Amino acid sequence: MTEIIDGNAVAEGIREELTSCVESLASDDERPTLATVLMSPDPASETYVSMKQNDCEEIGIETRDVEIDLDAPASDLFETIDDLNADDDVNAILVQSPVPDHIDYREVLERIDPLKDVDAFHPENVGRLVAGYPRYKPCTPHGIQQLLAATDVETEGKDAVIVGRSRIVGKPMANLFIQKAPGGNATTTVCHSRTDDLASKTREADIVVGAAGVPELIDGSMLTEGTVVIDVGINRVDADNEKGYELVGDVDFESAKEKASAITPVPGGVGPMTRAMLLYNTVKATSLQTDIDVELP
Numbered sequence: 001m002t003e004i005i006d007g008n009a010v011a012e013g014i015r016e017e018l019t020s021c022v023e024s025l026a027s028d029d030e031r032p033t034l035a036t037v038l039m040s041p042d043p044a045s046e047t048y049v050s051m052k053q054n055d056c057e058e059i060g061i062e063t064r065d066v067e068i069d070l071d072a073p074a075s076d077l078f079e080t081i082d083d084l085n086a087d088d089d090v091n092a093i094l095v096q097s098p099v100p101d102h103i104d105y106r107e108v109l110e111r112i113d114p115l116k117d118v119d120a121f122h123p124e125n126v127g128r129l130v131a132g133y134p135r136y137k138p139c140t141p142h143g144i145q146q147l148l149a150a151t152d153v154e155t156e157g158k159d160a161v162i163v164g165r166s167r168i169v170g171k172p173m174a175n176l177f178i179q180k181a182p183g184g185n186a187t188t189t190v191c192h193s194r195t196d197d198l199a200s201k202t203r204e205a206d207i208v209v210g211a212a213g214v215p216e217l218i219d220g221s222m223l224t225e226g227t228v229v230i231d232v233g234i235n236r237v238d239a240d241n242e243k244g245y246e247l248v249g250d251v252d253f254e255s256a257k258e259k260a261s262a263i264t265p266v267p268g269g270v271g272p273m274t275r276a277m278l279l280y281n282t283v284k285a286t287s288l289q290t291d292i293d294v295e296l297p
């Protein structure tokens with residue numbers, strides 16, 4: 001029987017545990033605050049940011065919501081980040097990606113105070129992760145580690161194949177999988193658009209992580225019986241319904257399900273975990289900044 005991994009349920013459990021951390025910080029007058037900055041040409045970004053704000057509200061994290069016009073100069077965004085860096089009441093900053101073409105995303109990431117960088121995309125935080133002593137783990141790959149743990153999937157000694165080499169998912173996922181730590185110790189291959197014969201790589205895997213941003217790139221014919229399949233893709237494809245689109249993963253769910261021992265759906269798999277781990281990092285950021293210990297899940 002294939003297990004359908006319920007990301008909403010695992011995320012709900014994590015939110016419940018984080019609620020007591022938030023209350024403990026708040027009882028010391030240090031209620032965590034997350035600032036979200038939205039200047040994104042992707043219509044989906046507004047939805048993601050508002051979901052993140054709702055999650056914060058649910059567990060008692062305060063939010064600051066900044067929206068910047070798409071055609072505003074880069075200096076507007078940089079001044080916003082500077083102000084949030086300097087604001088002692090703000091513990092965590094997130095600039096939703098993608099940003100418009102006239103903004104240098106690298107400059108954005110380098111501008112955010114690394115202690116408030118709850119996406120963990122600042123070079124200092126990336127460096128710490130690569131070196132093996134992460135301050136914050138990037139939300140999506142951390143969420144995947146938590147999903148695998150909740151499903152009792154052992155990574156140690158397993159062959160993990162990641163399809164996609166993005167800054168947000170592919171690269172940090174590989175770094176977490178190769179760490180000498182729980183949820184790591186996997187023999188890890190990173191595939192990408194120039195990989196020859198992708199199917200020959202995915203067929204060798206015990207765990208496949210689809211994170212290429214290509215709808216239904218990975219199908220059942222590319223998998224071996226018993227593989228654990230984690231689908232990171234959240235692609236909006238045109239559909240004849242009220243919204244005008246439907247969400248499709250990087251994995252062809254129906255055919256992959258026939259081979260997988262466990263598989264994440266889209267929606268309801270990795271997406272809710274990305275949001276839950278943002279809350280986790282916001283709580284951790286507040287704890288680090290205030291020297292108040294909390295017991296993170």
Ligand SMILES: Nc1nc2c(c(=O)[nH]1)N[C@@H](CN(C=O)c1ccc(C(=O)N[C@@H](CCC(=O)O)C(=O)O)cc1)CN2
Nearest residue numbers: 048095096097098119139234267268269271272274275
């Ligand atoms: N600054 C960041 N930008 C982006 C990140 C990120 O981690 N940090 N990741 C992605 C998008 N993303 C988070 O921002 C994200 C995408 C989707 C979901 C989610 O919960 N999806 C739901 C379905 C939502 C829907 O109905 O459209 C699901 O899969 O069930 C959460 C976070 C790019 N940008």
